[in-house]
Amino acid sequence: MDTVNIMIVGVGGQGSLLASKLLGHVVMTKGYDVKVSEVHGMSQRGGSVVTYVRFGDKVYSPVIDKGEADYIISFEVLEAARYLPFLKKGGKVIVNAQEIDPMPVITGAAQYPENLLDKMTAAGADVSAMDALSLANEAGSPKAANIALMGRFSKYFGDITEEEWLNSLEACVPPKFLELNKKAFYLGRNS
Amino acid sequence: MKEIMLGNKAFARGLYEAGAAVVSSYPGTPSTEVTEEAAKYDEIYCEWAPNEKVAMEVAFGASLAGKRSFCGMKHVGLNVAADPLFTISYTGVNGGMIICVADDPGMHSSQNEQDSRHYAIASKVPMLEPSNSRESLEFAKLAYDLSEKYDTPVIIKMCTRVAHSQSIVETSERVVPEPKKYEKNIAKYVMMPGNAIKRHPIVEQRTLDLIKYAEETPINRIEEGKDNSVGIITSSTCYQYTKEAVGDKYPVLKLGMVNPLPVEKIKNFAKTVKQVIVIEELDPVIETHCKNIGVDVKGKELFSLLGEFSQSVVAKALGEAEKEACPAIEGLPVRPPVMCAGCPHRGLFYTLSKHKIRVLGDIGCYTLGAVAPLSATDMTLCMGASISSLHGFNKAMGDASEKDTVCVIGDSTFMHSGMTSLANIAYNQSNSTVIILDNSITGMTGHQQNPTTGYNIKGDPAGKIDLEALCRAMGFNRVAVVDPYDLAQTEKVIKEELAADEASVIISRRPCALLKYVKHKPSLHVDTDKCRSCRACMKIGCPAISFKDGKAHVDNTLCVGCGVCQQLCKFDALVDEGGNV
Numbered sequence: 001m002d003t004v005n006i007m008i009v010g011v012g013g014q015g016s017l018l019a020s021k022l023l024g025h026v027v028m029t030k031g032y033d034v035k036v037s038e039v040h041g042m043s044q045r046g047g048s049v050v051t052y053v054r055f056g057d058k059v060y061s062p063v064i065d066k067g068e069a070d071y072i073i074s075f076e077v078l079e080a081a082r083y084l085p086f087l088k089k090g091g092k093v094i095v096n097a098q099e100i101d102p103m104p105v106i107t108g109a110a111q112y113p114e115n116l117l118d119k120m121t122a123a124g125a126d127v128s129a130m131d132a133l134s135l136a137n138e139a140g141s142p143k144a145a146n147i148a149l150m151g152r153f154s155k156y157f158g159d160i161t162e163e164e165w166l167n168s169l170e171a172c173v174p175p176k177f178l179e180l181n182k183k184a185f186y187l188g189r190n191s
Numbered sequence: 192m193k194e195i196m197l198g199n200k201a202f203a204r205g206l207y208e209a210g211a212a213v214v215s216s217y218p219g220t221p222s223t224e225v226t227e228e229a230a231k232y233d234e235i236y237c238e239w240a241p242n243e244k245v246a247m248e249v250a251f252g253a254s255l256a257g258k259r260s261f262c263g264m265k266h267v268g269l270n271v272a273a274d275p276l277f278t279i280s281y282t283g284v285n286g287g288m289i290i291c292v293a294d295d296p297g298m299h300s301s302q303n304e305q306d307s308r309h310y311a312i313a314s315k316v317p318m319l320e321p322s323n324s325r326e327s328l329e330f331a332k333l334a335y336d337l338s339e340k341y342d343t344p345v346i347i348k349m350c351t352r353v354a355h356s357q358s359i360v361e362t363s364e365r366v367v368p369e370p371k372k373y374e375k376n377i378a379k380y381v382m383m384p385g386n387a388i389k390r391h392p393i394v395e396q397r398t399l400d401l402i403k404y405a406e407e408t409p410i411n412r413i414e415e416g417k418d419n420s421v422g423i424i425t426s427s428t429c430y431q432y433t434k435e436a437v438g439d440k441y442p443v444l445k446l447g448m449v450n451p452l453p454v455e456k457i458k459n460f461a462k463t464v465k466q467v468i469v470i471e472e473l474d475p476v477i478e479t480h481c482k483n484i485g486v487d488v489k490g491k492e493l494f495s496l497l498g499e500f501s502q503s504v505v506a507k508a509l510g511e512a513e514k515e516a517c518p519a520i521e522g523l524p525v526r527p528p529v530m531c532a533g534c535p536h537r538g539l540f541y542t543l544s545k546h547k548i549r550v551l552g553d554i555g556c557y558t559l560g561a562v563a564p565l566s567a568t569d570m571t572l573c574m575g576a577s578i579s580s581l582h583g584f585n586k587a588m589g590d591a592s593e594k595d596t597v598c599v600i601g602d603s604t605f606m607h608s609g610m611t612s613l614a615n616i617a618y619n620q621s622n623s624t625v626i627i628l629d630n631s632i633t634g635m636t637g638h639q640q641n642p643t644t645g646y647n648i649k650g651d652p653a654g655k656i657d658l659e660a661l662c663r664a665m666g667f668n669r670v671a672v673v674d675p676y677d678l679a680q681t682e683k684v685i686k687e688e689l690a691a692d693e694a695s696v697i698i699s700r701r702p703c704a705l706l707k708y709v710k711h712k713p714s715l716h717v718d719t720d721k722c723r724s725c726r727a728c729m730k731i732g733c734p735a736i737s738f739k740d741g742k743a744h745v746d747n748t749l750c751v752g753c754g755v756c757q758q759l760c761k762f763d764a765l766v767d768e769g770g771n772v
Contacts, residue, residue, distance in 0.1 A: 012528065
């Protein structure tokens with residue numbers, strides 16, 4: 001199988017590490033070779049963050065380059081737009097419709113851009129937006145938005161069963177948060 | 192067992208499986224998790240040392256005692272530990288000793304992108320360079336064997352993309368070797384001139400022996416290719432980019448050991464191809480070696496000296512087609528890292544910025560005090576430089592700077608290398624005002640304990656250094672403590688200490704807002720009837736405060752109720768749950 005390239009992007013602190021851990025785990029249990037590349041340190045402090053997940057028969061590079069991503073999973077609208085040049089023509093963007101102002105917007109030095117979803121579609125992306133934050137709140141905590149988003153993403157991989165996703169969720173999440181995350185996953189998957 | 196593992200975690204697993212007994216490190220991105228993960232094994236003694244020099248000397252001591260030891264650091268940490276490194280090269284080891292150095296090409300979280308391979312060459316110490324998690328684990332085990340066989344410390348060089356990417360590893364059981372017996376050996380371990388002169392030729396012979404090893408070892412391997420017009424010599428993550436870009440098109444000499452480099456293996460490889468291309472990030476180390484041994488190669492004429500590479504960078508240099516991508520959307524605002532909502536540094540930097548006080552900064556989360564809108568910091572260099580530079584600045588400018596210049600340094604950085612700088616102020620007497628930002632943790636690297644926190648790496652109670660007592664013992668009569676959430680008190684004390692005619696230390700004390708034990712107040716919100724849109728609350732650069740529909744707005748998922756913004760609002764518009772100011 002050709003390597004599948006997935007970028008998980010967002011704002012530092014939104015939980016992209018758990019999302020990538022879950023994805024890496026589930027594709028490994030399916031027998032694929034997999035690499036996940038994370039960012040730690042200064043970039044985590046509320047800055048733009050990106051995690052790469054790549055799986056297939058044999059994966060060498062841990063990073064994804066411009067024009068290579070099959071999917072961009074974004075926790076925030078502006079961040080989805082920022083990484084659009086990494087998406088293949090016709091690649092899929094699954095985006096949480098939340099907008100978080102970056103510091104230049106907060107200070108008034110810049111405006112939060114308008115109509116980004118339309119602009120991404122016009123640029124050739126297949127955009128699917130969802131309100132992951134509301135689903136996470138429904139599940140019991142806004143922090144579970146990452147897993148709600150992964151629930152939606154899980155629908156695109158027919159050969160990974162719901163049970164396999166849930167087994168990996170159990171392996172990646174501390175027991176006391178498992179029920180909350182399961183609920184968020186279902187809400188995302190069925191949205 | 193097969194597992195998906197972070198490179199750093201796999202490294203720690205390798206240490207565990209090889210029977211490592213003592214680990215001492217100072218945290219630094221991207222090296223930190225090797226030690227954090229090693230600390231999860233009860234069989235290994237692990238600690239955070241105050242700095243990298245201390246850590247390396249602790250690891251040396253454990254090796255001297257006959258056990259397998261480890262110290263880990265980031266690239267700039269090896270500058271601090273360079274002193275013991277160059278002489279441990281002479282003494283050699285007793286139990287195996289591994290030094291991990293993690294480079295950060297691209298500077299994801301660093302102040303420079305120096306290439307640590309130069310240290311291996313300069314100190315004449317062997318260096319292995321894994322290219323994924325599996326090799327991180329295997330090389331850790333191999334390095335102990337090499338260390339003991341060749342009587343040398345061994346450096347394992349990680350980089351961000353190996354340290355912080357996960358890939359699949361096979362784990363096995365821990366095997367603890369018989370500890371080496373400690374025997375007093377003055378000629379080997381007491382490095383005074385007469386002894387060191389006799390050790391130096393042993394070091395040179397060791398390098399010759401290691402070159403022989405480099406010729407034979409399977410970690411320097413040739414992979415066949417279909418097209419011999421080009422042959423590639425590479426290592427680390429560049430090997431992965433090369434294979435991703437061109438697969439098995441060209442033959443590849445993949446180097447797992449980057450110091451010393453083989454000679455015959457490279458010459459023989461070069462004979463089988465028309466043109467050798469060296470692919471390496473940062474400096475032309477392998478390229479220079481090839482040219483020195485008379486092998487004609489192309490390297491930095493095709494590849495940059497700057498930043499990280501990727502498969503596209505390699506593909507482009509090798510003449511492969513570029514991929515079609517979605518076009519960029521123009522005019523997107525950047526999203527730089529910021530101090531967190533509730534960060535105790537914010538109130539302090541706001542006060543310094545408000546009074547246009549010069550700030551000589553240091554390394555940590557508070558480096559973000561340089562970011563707009565606070566833009567408070569004038570200088571950031573390296574660990575501990577804030578205090579010593581302030582002393583130099585004041586000695587140079589005298590009265591013209593003493594009353595309006597301070598330095599800021601975090602608690603962990605102060606323990607790392609601020610204390611000696613403070614001793615210089617106490618001794619050579621400049622009228623300097625030093626601010627220690629005590630947030631009770633090492634923040635930027637992800638919450639490691641340090642000698643001021645009272646806890647060790649496992650979170651158990653440990654010794655706790657009293658900062659006030661320490662400063663007084665050095666001879667500072669003026670030591671003040673402020674709560675940076677209290678802007679009026681912070682401003683008053685800073686003014687007083689700058690005005691004083693002797694040196695002083697201000698400890699700005701408030702635990703990091705992200706610490707689990709810190710209890711947050713409920714989020715504030717804006718009473719839009721009272722908000723006059725003056726934007727005073729925006730001056731502190733809090734990510735929880737934005738402007739929506741012409742009024743200030745508080746994001747209740749971020750706000751921790753620290754109350755700093757309330758102190759700036761003249762109209763009492765920022766209120767708590769009960770509508771109170």
